[in-house]
Amino acid sequence: MHRNQAGRSWTSKAVVYTLSSAFAGIAAGTALGALGGLVPLDFRLAVGSVLAVVAIVAGSFELFGYRVPLPQLDCETPQRWVHKGPFLWAIQNGLVLGFGATSRIGFALWYAVPVGALLFGSPMLGAVAYGAYGLVRGLAAPAILLVRMRSKTDVSYWLVMNNKRARVWTARQLLFLGVVTAVVAGL
Amino acid sequence: MLRLLQAYRRDLHVSKAGCIGKLPGRTTTALKVLAPAVGLGTLVGLVARSSAGAGWAVFALLVLSAVVVAIAQQTLP
Numbered sequence: 001m002h003r004n005q006a007g008r009s010w011t012s013k014a015v016v017y018t019l020s021s022a023f024a025g026i027a028a029g030t031a032l033g034a035l036g037g038l039v040p041l042d043f044r045l046a047v048g049s050v051l052a053v054v055a056i057v058a059g060s061f062e063l064f065g066y067r068v069p070l071p072q073l074d075c076e077t078p079q080r081w082v083h084k085g086p087f088l089w090a091i092q093n094g095l096v097l098g099f100g101a102t103s104r105i106g107f108a109l110w111y112a113v114p115v116g117a118l119l120f121g122s123p124m125l126g127a128v129a130y131g132a133y134g135l136v137r138g139l140a141a142p143a144i145l146l147v148r149m150r151s152k153t154d155v156s157y158w159l160v161m162n163n164k165r166a167r168v169w170t171a172r173q174l175l176f177l178g179v180v181t182a183v184v185a186g187l
Numbered sequence: 188m189l190r191l192l193q194a195y196r197r198d199l200h201v202s203k204a205g206c207i208g209k210l211p212g213r214t215t216t217a218l219k220v221l222a223p224a225v226g227l228g229t230l231v232g233l234v235a236r237s238s239a240g241a242g243w244a245v246f247a248l249l250v251l252s253a254v255v256v257a258i259a260q261q262t263l264p
Contacts, residue, residue, distance in 0.1 A: 059224075060221060063217045063220055063221050064214065064217045065217070100260075104263060105260075106259070106260060106262075106263040107256055107259050107260070109252055109255065109256040109259070110256045110260070112249065112252050112253075112256075113249070113252065113253045113256065116246075116249040116252075117249075120242075120246065120249075125246060128250060129246070129249045129250050129253050130253065132250050132253040132254055132257070133253035133254070133256065133257045134257075135257075136253070136254050136257035136258060137257040137260060140257065140258065140260075140261045144261070156261075159261050159262045160262055160263075160264045162262055163262040163263065163264065165262075166258070166259035166262040167259075168220060169255060169259060170255060170256055170259045171220075172220055172224050173251070173252050173255045173256075174252070175221065175224045175225065175228070176224045176227065176228045176231075176248070177228075177245075177248050177249070177252050178228070179224065179225055179228025179229055179232060180228045180231050180232040180235065180244065180245060180248055181232075181245050181248075182232070183228070183229055183231075183232025183233055183235075183236060184232050184235055184236050184241045184242075184244065184245055186236075
């Protein structure tokens with residue numbers, strides 16, 4: 001295969017993967033927002049206030065180095081998907097990672113995304129919040145590959161090495177989100 | 188001997204790299220992170236509450252959280 005053709009093929013697969021991931025997030029956020037809209041606002045505010053306290057406690061625990069057990073499915077994407085062709089594989093992988101709930105969840109902050117989309121009770125706001133997750137999750141893989149190709153350095157190894165730092169950042173963000181929500185809710 | 192040492196460390200709940208003497212340092216570091224987050228969160232919450240855009244402030248934080256956690260998920264081994 002010609003070098004430019006290979007590059008174009010890689011780019012189109014990356015675009016398909018990213019779009020699939022963003023689509024999964026938007027679809028999940030829309031569904032959750034619509035579902036939340038069926039619940040009365042007072043009830044959603046009450047649940048949000050309780051969950052804000054949970055977020056403060058969980059964020060503080062994580063900051064002090066305690067691992068909060070996270071309920072999750074933690075399913076690997078099936079190996080047989082590879083044999084379905086690169087485009088179908090990219091679409092399926094993108095959909096699964098953009099949705100996120102069936103793959104590995106490493107941080108308590110993740111739960112804020114679907115719960116927030118549900119509690120806002122608006123399909124549009126849910127789509128924006130969850131879609132942002134899906135889009136950034138999808139963009140990360142081609143970004144890592146691009147940096148690896150350009151700088152010839154293994155970015156994925158560097159990312160794994162910074163897992164502890166990411167844990168602190170997510171814990172701080174969870175705590176911050178919890179405090180702001182609690183104050184706004186009037187706790 | 189090594190296994191005995193490992194068992195001894197496990198019983199004490201002390202990590203290989205760390206030791207008992209390092210624990211207060213870790214707590215201090217956590218407090219240094221915790222205090223500004225709580226302080227800034229309270230301030231942002233109060234400002235948002237006094238204005239009309241309280242819901243939007245929480246929503247903006249939710250979107251930021253989504254971006255942060257999407258990047259953080261890439262650090263999983």
